[in-house]
Amino acid sequence: MQAIDSIQIEGKLSTLSISEPADLFESWLGNRSIASIGTNAGAPEIPFQGWRHFKEAFPPELIARAVRESDIRVATCLDPFGGSGTSALACQFLGIRPTTIEVNPYLSDLIEAKLSTYHLPALRGAFNRLIARVDDMEVSADLNAFKRNAPATFVEPGVDSKFIYKRAILKRLLQFRSAIDLVRDERLRRLFKVLLGSVAIPVSNVTVSGKGRRYRGGWRDRLTKTQDVDRLFSELVQGAEADLKLFGSRPVRDYSLLRGDARLLTAKSEPIDLVVFSPPYPNSADYTDVYNVELWTLGYLNSRASNAELRARTLSSHVQLQRVYAAPPNGSKLLTAVLAKLQEQRNELWHRDIPAMIGAYFADMRTILHSIYGRLSARGKVFMVVGESRYADVKIPTAPILSALSADLGFQVLSQEPFRSMRVAPQQGGRPGLAETLIVLRKPRT
Template sequence: MTVDSMKSPAVADGFARRHPYGSWVEGHGDAALSSNVGSADLAFQRWFRFKEAYSPRLVAEILDGAGLPARRVIDPTGGSGTTALTCSFLGIDCDTVEVNPFLADVIEAKTRSYVTSELSEDMALVLGSPSTAVDISRLAAAPRTLIEPGVDGRWVFGSEVAARIMSLHDAIERHSRPQHRPLLKVLLGSILRDVSNVTVNGKGRKYRSGWERRTIRAADVNDKLREACKVAIHDIVRFGARTRGTVRVHRGDARTTIQTLPRADCAIFSPPYPNSFDYTDIYNLELWMLGYLSSPADNKALRLATMHSHVQLNRPARVPTFPSISLARTMEGMEGVRDRLWHRDIPAMLSSYFADLETMVLSLQERIDPGGAIAVVIGGSSYAGVEVDAPGILAELAASAGLPTVTRRKLRDMRLSAQQGGRHGLAEELVVLRA
């Protein structure tokens, strides 16, 4: 497989049109390829809504522009499962890695085959389960604001709502077939924010305006889950006969798990950006309420298995093996504004982030067949006026390691933080490397 050019737009042409992929993305819209806007309403993708995701069209363009159809793809940071799901529609096998156990279930749920009658039966058993008494104390190790009475009169879930969520989770474990549990947990997870007192975005969560006056009951939890189940069944029935590539979900730290994967023709992924967002915390509600976390130790272990993209956890700093002039200049710039940084560990985080990214790319170099592609969607960040050109630094590190850049394509301008003016000034790019 060779990578000579990126065709744009390519989705309506080539091999993509000859698969059920075409009907799946029909009416998708013209939003930015790196944005989930529009694609969030596609079948399967709408089961759990993500803000941080790229479009299936981008995956198809990368594959179509690679010259020859791929047989196997690697996505080392699975996230919302866009790469895996798109490959599934295109009849391409995909090995994807995801460290967050809830997101790993999201990917499995979207890419599995289902017997509709059996799935409907399990959904009915779960929805019809009685609101049995549950031991809320099993969430004693969770953040104290999670369940009413919370802290200082603030809580995320009312006690009645929390009890019903936990009861439904227990019913999924007791009454559903093992192959249906990831999907049912994902659907239950998809309604948690709607029945909570908070909203969640890339920077964490905040309380809704007037949340104290909202009344959410156990019956509302059931109603919302029933609607989510209907949507899922509709999508499964509509696309149940699609061409299906085999998707394997590997749960673990991408920095080490990549080395265990089978060889592939190309890699397509988007790592967390070096923007100080704690992506574990963003899914805090789902991780605690659905039993993925049971102790602070679990939470810490999960955070330690993620890339150094934030400063919320103290851990040893790392330095890339190969040189990058842009990274060296960035680190010099950080030293010059150290007294203005909102956290003293930001320089160490940035150095460690690019060391992690280098580790992942070098591991992919060993897994991708010669002439294949490593396609990375990556965006920059800015601290105290010092911009971090993540796409450029990646390209320089890769070149130093013997991986030339085939394509650098700007996808969109991202907005700076409000503290830095809020203007659009950070480039998000597709960087394609030749293996």
């Protein structure tokens, strides 16, 4: 690996001279045009968004639309499900102080790495020192502890000869992790750590999507070398420095990041003028599992107990964890009818807890919406992107149920805007038929 001496940024943006937040926001996005709020196509090319690709993220343009359509001046904005940090970062560009909540510690660090301010010469120097020491990091004990505590599928020989990492690749990742731990500046240490997380999947034998993890085609014959870890990490650091050189100075550099369960922390948010978010859908996707490779590789998880603890703090949107489900809320006759249909079809469901999970999901969402109502300014708006699901041919009409629960809490439901049709599960035919919908709410004047 070579040390970074400087970053050359070509093109007109290298001499940015922009004074208005809206102009800076447009420059950040490259003046792109999107077909709808349901697409985040081209996101990896947007500065900061390529640090870790998120297929499920909504586009920054949604935050700009929400600000534009607000009935009041927006000084503060909340996203209770921070994810990749799109809402918070867009707010900084738009001159708005963001508050974001995220339960996943890897994603929380990714968000904070994007929102933080850096001294670029210090970044460059810290990286050069890091790569100078990485070869000398002794990680035999760490490697043995990882093999002992992590799922057996992580490192060769794995289970039934299937494994995520070659032993040499995992050792190299752990060497980088140990070298990063020696970086003194907390912000730089966090930045390098999340960028190392973006190396974890490309050098592994698996690919990961919102639907889970699967082995690559021909993975047994795939030639992955330790030099690939070095090269990818160096490229990511250089790319991050380039992004920061262009857009490190934003109209608002302040932010509030709450790490933990949105069901508990939303009520602890500062007063807010706008809320923009997309919660996990009630589709039984366990997002802890989606980021499982990064969570273990980076050391956020180190035991089965820590994995179970993190899952317990997530929304009741899946049945992969045995838990006590909250009772379904009142306020939606449609929800009552849907739960009755699920009970009728219980013998056809692939998991017996699905009816309880669906009821608890809407109980969790009502809790969060109630907390939002208490923190939101009068005439402040909520922009909420939600998705349907289907079990045993029983559709879960998420948008109308959440709209009814919101109205019961006192919100005015301004609109329900379907913008995309998702496919149902392959076992149900894989055909389009599940709507993604933007719900817009407003808190009335008190």
